Amino acid sequence: KTLPAKGLAVVAIGGKFKPFEFQRHAVGDNDIQIDILYASICHSDIHHVKGDWGKEEFPMVPGHEIAGKVVAIGKNVTKFKVGDLAGVGCMVNSCGQCEYCKAGLEQYCKDVVLTYHDKDQFHNNETTQGGYSNNITLTEGFAIKIPATADLKKVAPLLCAGITTYSPIRYAGVKKGDKVGVAGFGGLGHMAVQYAVKLGAEVTVFDITEDKRKDAKRMGAIRYVNVNDSAQLKGLDNSLNFVLSTIPASYEPNTYLKMLKIDGQMGIVGLPPYAVMPNIPIDKLIWQGNRKVFGSQIGGIKETQEMLDYSAANNIYPEVEIIPATATAVENAYKNVLDGKVKFRYVIDMKTLK
Ligand code: NDP
């Protein structure tokens, strides 16, 4: 038995979106079925559609920032009831047995099942399809509870942009008075700024445009640096405790490494196309010794729930622009993200899907 679904799919690399009908696995005993109300556009979706990270399979329904309402539950489900709000991020299942799963780090499980562009080995290798669609079924363990009081149209981006920045900021132990840099001030970056400001850090934002200077100040940053103007970078070496890079394109990582104080840390979440992947040569790490560099992938399920509750309680949300669920609107939104024209996340109103 399967669940009929429809969405917007890309049929070939870099290509156009088209309406697409497909089947999902039906609600199992431990599963919930969600009617998707909102799905937002992460730059990762665009990397996949463009083939920036290697081979992809099509048709592909992107989308791993999902918010909706539970419409059916399996007989063993305890975490949700019909009518509850639920969110889904980048993953829908994992082995549940390995040391990473047991530690709440499911994203590092070797059997993790991603929300789209993946094979679901727990469901006969079904091709997973994402959130630009009308519904989704998944095990209740990978769905996130959304408080009924949350501002639902702004919740979806928290499921990837929120957790991907919250997690490394916590991992790095950012605290009151720390000097924090956020490189790349887009969907992820503007969440990072809000979390770091809330924790009491002094935040400096780095981007490649003048257009977002006021936005950074409004969100509580003390400084905004347009890295295309080298004069604005003066005096920043050896000044930061932590810098988070969310940059999705080619850049010089040593610019930021040099800004770290002794014991400072650089977290990297932005994943540029393979063809232009930046590198940190060993000599740079040694000349800038006793600083630590780490990469980070989203965050585990427990931490994602913690992030969502924290965001709702502190009124930390993305700034969003709502668009209809049409191929034209999504294609236009992709173009605007690539052109640096989005402030700060496009959210697709999936209720408008024809
Ligand atoms: P956005 O496009 O919304 O934001 C990227 C921002 O970086 C834009 O503001 C852009 O500038 C800016 N930027 C581009 N080049 C530079 C540069 N050289 N220096 C400084 N800023 C620059 O993307 P997202 O926030 O959605 O995603 C960011 C990256 O994070 C992507 O590569 C994505 O795949 C990755 N990602 C990683 C995850 C993980 O788990 N590690 C999870 C989710 C996403 P402009 O103002 O011109 O737009």
Ligand code: ZN
């Ligand atoms: Zn994402």
